[in-house]
Structures are given as C-alpha cells and as structure tokens.
Amino acid sequence: MKVAIMGYGTIGSGVAKVLDVNRDVIADHLGDTLDLKYILDLRDFPDDPHKDLFVKDYMDIVNDSEVQIVVETMGGVNPAYEFVKAMLLAGKSVTTSNKALVADKGVELTKIAAEHNCNFVFEAAVGGGIPIIRTINACLTADIIEEVSAICNGTTNYMLTKMEKNGSDYADVLKEAQDLGYAEKDPTADVEGFDSCRKIAILTSLITGHQVKFEKIPTQGISKISAVDFKYAKAMNRSIKLLARAVKTGDTYTCRVAPFMLPEDHTLFHVSGVMNAVYIRGNMLGDSMYYGAGAGSLPTASAVAADMVFLARNTNRVVPVKWDEQELAIGDNMAETYRFFVRTGASQSEIEEVFGNVEYANLDLDDETGFVTEMISESSFEQLSKSLGEIKSYIRLA
Amino acid sequence: MKVAIMGYGTIGSGVAKVLDVNRDVIADHLGDTLDLKYILDLRDFPDDPHKDLFVKDYMDIVNDSEVQIVVETMGGVNPAYEFVKAMLLAGKSVTTSNKALVADKGVELTKIAAEHNCNFVFEAAVGGGIPIIRTINACLTADIIEEVSAICNGTTNYMLTKMEKNGSDYADVLKEAQDLGYAEKDPTADVEGFDSCRKIAILTSLITGHQVKFEKIPTQGISKISAVDFKYAKAMNRSIKLLARAVKTGDTYTCRVAPFMLPEDHTLFHVSGVMNAVYIRGNMLGDSMYYGAGAGSLPTASAVAADMVFLARNTNRVVPVKWDEQELAIGDNMAETYRFFVRTGASQSEIEEVFGNVEYANLDLDDETGFVTEMISESSFEQLSKSLGEIKSYIRLA
Numbered sequence: 001m002k003v004a005i006m007g008y009g010t011i012g013s014g015v016a017k018v019l020d021v022n023r024d025v026i027a028d029h030l031g032d033t034l035d036l037k038y039i040l041d042l043r044d045f046p047d048d049p050h051k052d053l054f055v056k057d058y059m060d061i062v063n064d065s066e067v068q069i070v071v072e073t074m075g076g077v078n079p080a081y082e083f084v085k086a087m088l089l090a091g092k093s094v095t096t097s098n099k100a101l102v103a104d105k106g107v108e109l110t111k112i113a114a115e116h117n118c119n120f121v122f123e124a125a126v127g128g129g130i131p132i133i134r135t136i137n138a139c140l141t142a143d144i145i146e147e148v149s150a151i152c153n154g155t156t157n158y159m160l161t162k163m164e165k166n167g168s169d170y171a172d173v174l175k176e177a178q179d180l181g182y183a184e185k186d187p188t189a190d191v192e193g194f195d196s197c198r199k200i201a202i203l204t205s206l207i208t209g210h211q212v213k214f215e216k217i218p219t220q221g222i223s224k225i226s227a228v229d230f231k232y233a234k235a236m237n238r239s240i241k242l243l244a245r246a247v248k249t250g251d252t253y254t255c256r257v258a259p260f261m262l263p264e265d266h267t268l269f270h271v272s273g274v275m276n277a278v279y280i281r282g283n284m285l286g287d288s289m290y291y292g293a294g295a296g297s298l299p300t301a302s303a304v305a306a307d308m309v310f311l312a313r314n315t316n317r318v319v320p321v322k323w324d325e326q327e328l329a330i331g332d333n334m335a336e337t338y339r340f341f342v343r344t345g346a347s348q349s350e351i352e353e354v355f356g357n358v359e360y361a362n363l364d365l366d367d368e369t370g371f372v373t374e375m376i377s378e379s380s381f382e383q384l385s386k387s388l389g390e391i392k393s394y395i396r397l398a
Numbered sequence: 399m400k401v402a403i404m405g406y407g408t409i410g411s412g413v414a415k416v417l418d419v420n421r422d423v424i425a426d427h428l429g430d431t432l433d434l435k436y437i438l439d440l441r442d443f444p445d446d447p448h449k450d451l452f453v454k455d456y457m458d459i460v461n462d463s464e465v466q467i468v469v470e471t472m473g474g475v476n477p478a479y480e481f482v483k484a485m486l487l488a489g490k491s492v493t494t495s496n497k498a499l500v501a502d503k504g505v506e507l508t509k510i511a512a513e514h515n516c517n518f519v520f521e522a523a524v525g526g527g528i529p530i531i532r533t534i535n536a537c538l539t540a541d542i543i544e545e546v547s548a549i550c551n552g553t554t555n556y557m558l559t560k561m562e563k564n565g566s567d568y569a570d571v572l573k574e575a576q577d578l579g580y581a582e583k584d585p586t587a588d589v590e591g592f593d594s595c596r597k598i599a600i601l602t603s604l605i606t607g608h609q610v611k612f613e614k615i616p617t618q619g620i621s622k623i624s625a626v627d628f629k630y631a632k633a634m635n636r637s638i639k640l641l642a643r644a645v646k647t648g649d650t651y652t653c654r655v656a657p658f659m660l661p662e663d664h665t666l667f668h669v670s671g672v673m674n675a676v677y678i679r680g681n682m683l684g685d686s687m688y689y690g691a692g693a694g695s696l697p698t699a700s701a702v703a704a705d706m707v708f709l710a711r712n713t714n715r716v717v718p719v720k721w722d723e724q725e726l727a728i729g730d731n732m733a734e735t736y737r738f739f740v741r742t743g744a745s746q747s748e749i750e751e752v753f754g755n756v757e758y759a760n761l762d763l764d765d766e767t768g769f770v771t772e773m774i775s776e777s778s779f780e781q782l783s784k785s786l787g788e789i790k791s792y793i794r795l796a
Contacts, residue, residue: 018540018682028607029539029720123537129683131537138536139521139529141427142416142703209426267689270668275685284416284700285527285690287673291665292686302682305540313718320711322427 001030001312002066004038006058006083007074008045011097011124014301015071016050019308026305030312034305037067040083058083062090069311071304072096081105088112088120093315095307097124097300103198103214107205107323114318123307126199127152129299130292131306132278136206137321143282145207148246149398152199154274154295155183155190156222156242160259161272164239169227182274192221193242193257200244203278204253204330207246209322212255218333219257224393232341232361232370237264241271243398247336254331260398261341334379341372342385343392354388368392399428399710400464402436404456404481405472406443409495409522412699413469414448417706424703428710432703435465438481456481460488467709469702470494479503486510486518491713493705495522495698501596501612505603505721512716521705524597525550527697528690529704530676534604535719541680543605546644547796550597552672552693553581553588554620554640558657559670562637567625580672590619591640591655598642601676602651602728605644607720610653616731617655622791630739630759630768635662639669641796645734652729658796659739732777739770740783741790752786766790 003019005012019026019034027033038061039053048054061067070087072094074080080101087094088109096102101109102125113120123133127150136145151157155177162173174191177183189195201214222242233240238261246253262269267289271277276294281287293299310319341361344351345368351358361370373381385391401417403410417424417434425431436459437451446452459465468485470492472478478499482492486507494500499507500523511518521531525548534543549555553575560571572589575581587593599612620640631638636659644651660667665687669675674692679685691697708717739759742749743766749756756769771779783789 014682022540022542022682025542026540031718129680130686131533134537135529135533138708139532139704140700141707142420142424143700144420144423282527282700284412284420284696284703286694286697288528288688288690290686290688293684296684298682299684302538302541302680305682306537309539310536320429 001032001034001068002037003034003069003071003308004040004061004067005036005071005073006040007072008039008041008043009073009075010297011300011304012039012071012073014297015073015304018298018301018305022305026309029309032312034069034308034312037064058086062086068092068315069308070094071308072098072101073304074098075100077101077104084109085112088116088118091116091118093118093120093311095121095123095304095311097122097304099125099195099198099202103201106202107211107325110321110323117316117318119311119314119319121307121310124300124303126202127276127278127290128292128294128296129303130276130278130290130294131303132203132290133206135290136203140280140282140285143285144248145280146248146283147281148200148203148207148278149268150196150200150203150244150276150278151241151268151271152244152276152278152294153190153196153242154276155187157271157276158182158274160222160225160240160242163225163227164230167227167230170223170225191223193219196242196244197257200246200255200257204246204255204328205323208253208328210324210326210328212328212330216330217255217257220259222259225259229393229395231363232343233261235363236261236361238262239269240395241268249331252329252331254333254336256333256336259395261395262398266398334377336378337375339372339375339397340381340394341370341397342394343368343370344388345390345392346388350388354384372397399430399432399466400435401432401467401469401706402438402459402465403434403469403471404438405470406437406439406441407471407473408695409698409702410437410469410471412695413471413702416696416699416703420703424707427707430710432467432706432710435462456484460484466490466713467706468492469706470496470499471702472496473498475499475502482507483510486514486516489514489516491516491518491709493519493521493702493709495520495702497523497593497596497600501599504600505609505723508719508721515714515716517709517712517717519705519708522698522701524600525674525676525688526690526692526694527701528674528676528688528692529701530601530688531604533688534601538678538680538683541683542646543678544646544681545679546598546601546605546676547666548594548598548601548642548674548676549639549666549669550642550674550676550692551588551594551640552674553585555669555674556580556672558620558623558638558640561623561625562628565625565628568621568623589621591617594640594642595655598644598653598655602644602653602726603721606651606726608722608724608726610726610728614728615653615655618657620657623657627791627793629761630741631659633761634659634759636660637667638793639666647729650727650729652731652734654731654734657793659793660796664796732775734776735773737770737773737795738779738792739768739795740792741766741768742786743788743790744786748786752782770795
C-alpha cells in the first residue's frame with residue numbers, strides 16, 4: 001500500500017523512520033507493507049536516504065491514485081487544512097499529529113472523510129504516543145465519562161518538574177528547556193496553556209460527540225508559577241501540575257486549563273519530566289490512567305504509524321466517529337468549586353474575616369501568608385478575593 | 399440488538415447493570431440499543447429485576463437467531479468452552495472475561511469465530527477495566543514491543559501493599575483480604591501467581607501472534623514474601639510487586655511471573671492496593687503504562703460492555719486477530735539476567751567469596767545478612783546459590 005508524508009520535520013521524519021525500522025512488524029499486523037512513495041516538503045534534503053521521494057507540490061500526491069494513505073505532520077492550520085482537505089476529497093485517508101488543525105477543523109475534516117469513503121484520524125494529536133484517542137473512541141464506549149484530567153504538554157511538565165526538584169525559578173527553567181530543545185524560542189503556546197487547551201477541546205469533543213470551541217475554555221499557563229509556590233506545595237505534600245480538565249456537570253462538561261496543586265495520592269502526582277498522562281474516570285470503570293511520551297519524534301511517529309495501520313485495515317470502509325458540528329454549550333466555569341491556595345500580604349485576621357475557616361500553609365515569610373480556602377465556587381472566590389485585596393497569587397487544589 | 403449473558407455472578411450481574419444504567423451512552427455510541435434477552439444461570443434469582451430473562455439451557459440462546467452477541471462470565475474452562483463454542487458455531491459473537499478460557503482455548507475460539515463470520519473478544523480477561531487487549535491489537539501496531547510488565551492481579555497487589563504499609567506478615571494480610579472478599583477462600587490461583595501467569599500468556603500470544611502455553615512460564619507467587627523482606631525493600635527504597643513479564647529476547651519473548659523489587663522511579667512503583675497496571679515499552683514508543691481497576695464487578699463489566707459495543711459495530715465482519723495455533727518457543731529462562739536480592743545466614747566473607755562484588759542491605763539482624771548481587775544470569779545464580787548454601791530467600795530486582 002502506497003503512502004505519503006506531508007511535512008518532513010521532527011515528526012514527519014520520525015514517521016519515515018518508523019516505517020523503515022518497523023517495516024516487518026507493521027507488515028505482520030497488516031498482511032501488507034506500507035510503502036512510502038512521496039514526501040512533501042518545500043525544503044531540500046539532498047543527503048536524506050529518502051531523497052528521491054521528495055515533491056514540492058501537494059497536487060502530485062492528490063493526483064496519484066495509487067496513494068491511499070497520507071500523513072500530515074506540517075503543523076499549523078494553514079496550509080495543512082487545504083492540503084488535508086484535498087487528500088480527503090480525493091478519497092485518500094489521512095492521519096495527522098496536528099492538534100491545531102484538529103481542534104479547529106477536525107469535525108469538518110471528519111465529515112468530509114465520511115462523505116468520500118475514507119477516514120480522518122489523529123491519534124498523535126493528543127498525548128503523543130499515548131493511544132488516548134482510540135481508547136476514548138473504541139474502548140471506553142460503555143461508560144459515562146465523569147472526568148478527564150490530562151497532563152498533555154511535555155514542555156510545561158518538564159519545566160514544573162525541574163522547578164520542583166531544583167527549587168529553580170520559572171525564567172531559569174525556561175531558558176534551560178529552550179537550550180535543551182524542550183521549549184521553543186517563542187514558548188507561548190506551551191507555557192500559556194494554549195496547546196493543552198486545544199487538546200482538552202479535542203478530547204471533550206470526542207467524549208460528547210459535539211464541537212467544543214477551544215476559545216471558550218478558560219486557560220491559564222505556568223508563567224506565573226514561582227519557586228515560592230513550590231515551597232508552599234512541598235510544605236503541603238503537594239505537587240503543581242498543569243492540568244487540562246473536562247468534568248461532567250449536569251448534561252455537559254466544564255473545561256479548564258490551569259496549574260493545580262495535586263495531593264500525593266493523586267493518580268497524576270508522579271507523572272514527571274516530559275512524560276504525559278491522561279486520567280479518566282468512568283461511572284462504571286472508575287479510575288483509569290494512560291501514560292507515555294507526550295512528544296518527541298519517535299513516540300509521536302509511533303502513534304502516527306499505528307494510525308496508518310488502522311487506516312490500511314479500514315480502506316473503503318468509513319469507521320464512524322461521534323463528532324458533529326453542533327457546538328457544545330460547555331458548563332458554567334464560575335460555578336466550578338475548588339479549594340484555592342492563596343498567597344496574600346493580608347493579616348490572618350483579615351484573611352479569616354473574609355474567607356472564614358482556612359488552613360494555613362505557613363512558610364514564615366515576612367511579607368506574606370499562604371492559606372487554603374474551604375471548597376468554594378469560582379464566583380465566590382472572585383468576590384472574596386476582591387474583598388481581601390492584596391492577593392499575590394492563587395492555585396486551585398485538585 | 400439482542401444480547402445474552404451466560405453466568406450471573408459478580409461480573410455477569412455487573413454487565414446487566416452497565417447495560418441498564420448506561421443504556422443511553424451505549425446507544426449513543428452505537429446508534430442502536432443493546433437489549434438483554436436472556437441470562438443463563440442454573441441458580442434462581444426470584445427477586446432480580448431481570449428475573450423474567452433467566453434460562454437454564456444454553457441451547458435456548460443458541461437456537462434464538464435474534465441474539466447476536468453473547469457474554470460469557472461463568473469462569474473456568476468447562477462448561478464455558480462448550481457453551482462459547484456453540485454460540486460461535488451459530489454465528490453469534492462472544493465476549494468473555496474468563497482468562498482461564500482464553501489462555502487455554504482462546505486461539506481455537508478465535509479461529510472458530512472467524513470461520514463463522516463472527517468475533518471472539520476478551521478485553522476483560524486481562525487487567526479488568528483497563529483496555530489493554532485493544533491497545534495491543536489496535537493501537538501499538540507500529541512498534542516492536544520490547545517489554546510487557548504487568549501488575550495484573552488485584553488480590554496480591556492489595557496484599558503486598560498492606561504488608562508494605564503496615565509491616566504485617568503474609569498470613570495476617572491474607573486473612574484480612576479473605577474477610578474483605580478481596581481474596582478467595584482457596585487463594586491459590588491468586589497468591590501463587592497462576593492467575594497472573596495466564597494473563598501474561600494471553601498478552602504474549604497477542605504480541606507474537608502465536609500460542610504461548612501458560613504451563614511453560616516459570617511462576618512464583620507471593621506466599622513466601624515476609625514482613626522482613628519488606629524491611630529490606632524499604633531500606634533500599636524499593637517496593638515488592640508481583641510482576642508478570644514478557645521481555646523480547648532475540649526473535650522470541652522470555653516470560654516469568656515472580657515478585658520483583660522495584661526502584662522508586664519504576665513506572666509501576668506507585669501502583670498500589672487492588673489497582674492493576676500494565677507497563678509496555680515499544681522500540682519507537684518508549685515507555686507507556688495503562689492503569690485501572692483490575693477486578694471488581696463494575697470496572698470489569700465496563701470492559702465487557704465495551705466489547706459488546708465493539709462486537710455490535712462489527713456484526714457480519716470478522717475483525718482480524720493475529721493469533722495462530724503454532725506454539726511460541728519462549729526464550730530460555732535460565733539465560734535471563736537480573737540483580738538478585740538474597741537473604742542468607744552465611745558470613746560476609748563467604749558471600750563475597752561466592753558472589754564477588756555485592757551490595758549489602760543490612761538490617762543488623764542477628765542471624766542473617768541481606769545483599770544484592772551484580773547482574774548475573776539465572777543459571778549462574780542457581781549455581782552460586784548452591785555454593786553458598788544457607789539461602790533463606792531471594793527476590794529479583796527490576
């Protein structure tokens with residue numbers, strides 16, 4: 001079976017490597033080989049072992065009826081959207097690792113695929129090598145999903161782990177992550193939580209079957225987390241992780257991306273470094289967790305290649321995906337309830353006057369007090385914070 | 399779509415409950431409902447809400463052409479084998495939670511299903527609610543699996559966790575587990591590792607595509623683990639877990655079930671209580687782990703019901719499973735290499751004379767010394783142990 005790769009960067013070149021190195025095991029699963037026929041990239045790779053396969057015009061792939069499966073690993077919404085759409089319209093199945101594309105255009109591309117007797121899949125778009133998409137679509141199909149909490153960004157988890165272990169501050173850790181290639185030169189998408197936000201939007205879409213607009217999910221990153229926050233966390237036997245969450249609330253889900261303080265017995269407490277994990281609670285299944293490398297060339301490419309096996313197994317058959325264009329009315333974020341960890345310059349009597357019964361996490365700092373509220377709603381917290389004034393920072397407890 | 403359940407025990411009644419409680423979400427995934435038409439059980443359940451569905455003769459189900467999907471939750475090889483075979487011969491798809499049946503007859507039943515245009519699946523037979531079978535069959539299809547290490551028996555993991563936390567001895571914890579219903583009156587299958595052995599045989603069969611005979615897997619349980627062993631483990635910052643492992647060795651896999659001492663950074667270190675987890679390392683994917691409730695009525699029933707959704711989605715279509723009757727020549731267990739933790743009455747000079755460079759884990763006990771060998775083969779360890787004599791116990795390090 002002939003296949004093509006669009007975008008020969010970190011992940012695309014990884015896919016080519018997986019197809020080479022694991023050619024036999026793939027053929028064994030499939031009863032057929034996956035033969036790479038084209039690589040689309042505007043750059044030249046004169047020393048690459050696949051140098052004869054490069055093309056610069058995506059129409060070369062569209063027009064070759066021999067190609068049945070196309071990989072999109074270009075990243076970004078445009079021109080990936082245009083290229084992928086053209087492939088699907090030509091009846092070629094597509095797998096992508098591109099969360100921006102899937103969050104923005106996934107429902108439309110899924111529909112186009114079904115209309116043209118092919119499939120659009122995206123296992124690698126969330127959680128890298130972790131098979132979380134297929135787990136939701138094909139495994140947890142008899143449960144009402146009550147909660148998804150994901151550590152789904154390796155860059156930020158690496159940074160938070162370093163801050164925790166070394167007591168370092170945010171800026172130093174960011175520089176180190178950039179030097180090591182774990183963070184991009186412009187790290188905004190990772191550190192401000194936008195990447196995690198797209199991923200939880202995709203997962204929530206698949207769970208509900210409706211379109212979740214990532215723009216509507218309150219998203220807070222880790223750029224305001226400091227070494228002092230970690231000192232407080234340590235004093236409370238907690239860890240700070242950037243979670244992307246969807247929690248069942250009545251008939252819908254409430255979504256949020258934010259740093260959370262996790263207790264030691266939380267399933268995600270020990271997920272450290274660049275590793276990712278997705279916690280899912282079902283009403284029958286109870287707790288479950290899926291852990292693995294959330295980024296990196298080969299782990300992500302492994303998921304893309306597994307998608308290719310899936311597509312090859314399902315040629316000329318549309319595998320139904322529960323995802324329609326109706327927008328999900330996501331739950332009221334102001335009604336979410338949490339215990340909040342708060343750092344303030346206010347006095348203990350002022351704190352208690354406003355927040356009532358609190359738990360102190362005192363580090364004996366001169367100019368501030370740390371405390372944890374009782375379980376209160378976001379809207380209460382907003383009001384009470386204004387009453388107290390002087391709030392330096394706060395982190396929700398999970 | 400009409401379905402039937404054979405065996406109305408813990409899991410079978412759980413399946414009926416999942417079909418009731420989650421009727422809507424299942425219908426939503428499927429575009430059809432799963433309607434329970436028969437329950438096969440020799441016992442009477444006069445007060446059960448499904449009391450009108452009970453039959454005592456499995457032929458009532460075989461002969462009803464309306465029934466397309468049958469659940470087998472009777473346990474044991476016979477008569478489950480006869481009943482399941484009859485269902486498949488009649489073209490009805492079957493899902494089972496019965497690891498004894500799958501380990502013994504799975505390859506034959508898979509073949510019969512394919513010959514009769516239906517499917518035989520068994521997600522709940524390994525890891526309870528954890529979707530590990532479908533992950534191997536449908537997700538990790540582009541990787542060479544290098545290692546599977548599973549904590550796949552909730553009873554023993556519960557017991558080991560209790561021993562670790564409370565410093566209790568084996569006999570006391572067993573009694574407590576029996577009182578709580580976590581261990582059976584005759585706990586042999588769990589505590590001697592036979593249950594874990596069948597499960598790793600099934601997983602290794604699916605990974606290799608060949609039949610792995612569970613009888614050939616060296617299997618050691620936890621009944622010889624003592625409170626003192628846990629004291630040593632604690633002194634070494636390790637935990638003791640019963641692992642079922644398959645490790646790629648050349649062209650085949652070496653399998654073993656035994657207690658292992660895990661370091662704190664091992665992916666399975668924090669898996670405690672009745673929870674199960676399966677660690678899988680792929681040559682491209684790297685580390686991954688799948689965690690959840692390995693037993694219990696509803697989590698296991700959730701996996702059975704998800705299998706029913708899978709079967710309903712694939713009526714009149716055989717989903718290929720890589721599993722043939724050719725027996726896998728499993729790797730040479732005597733060539734496995736480990737570091738061994740050893741307790742002995744011998745003196746330090748005797749220990750060093752035989753084992754050379756060792757690491758002591760001294761608890762200052764009067765009558766024994768604990769030490770860890772360098773990495774050596776099973777056969778070397780066997781020989782050297784005989785030379786030393788006086789070995790009280792040993793545990794492999796992971």
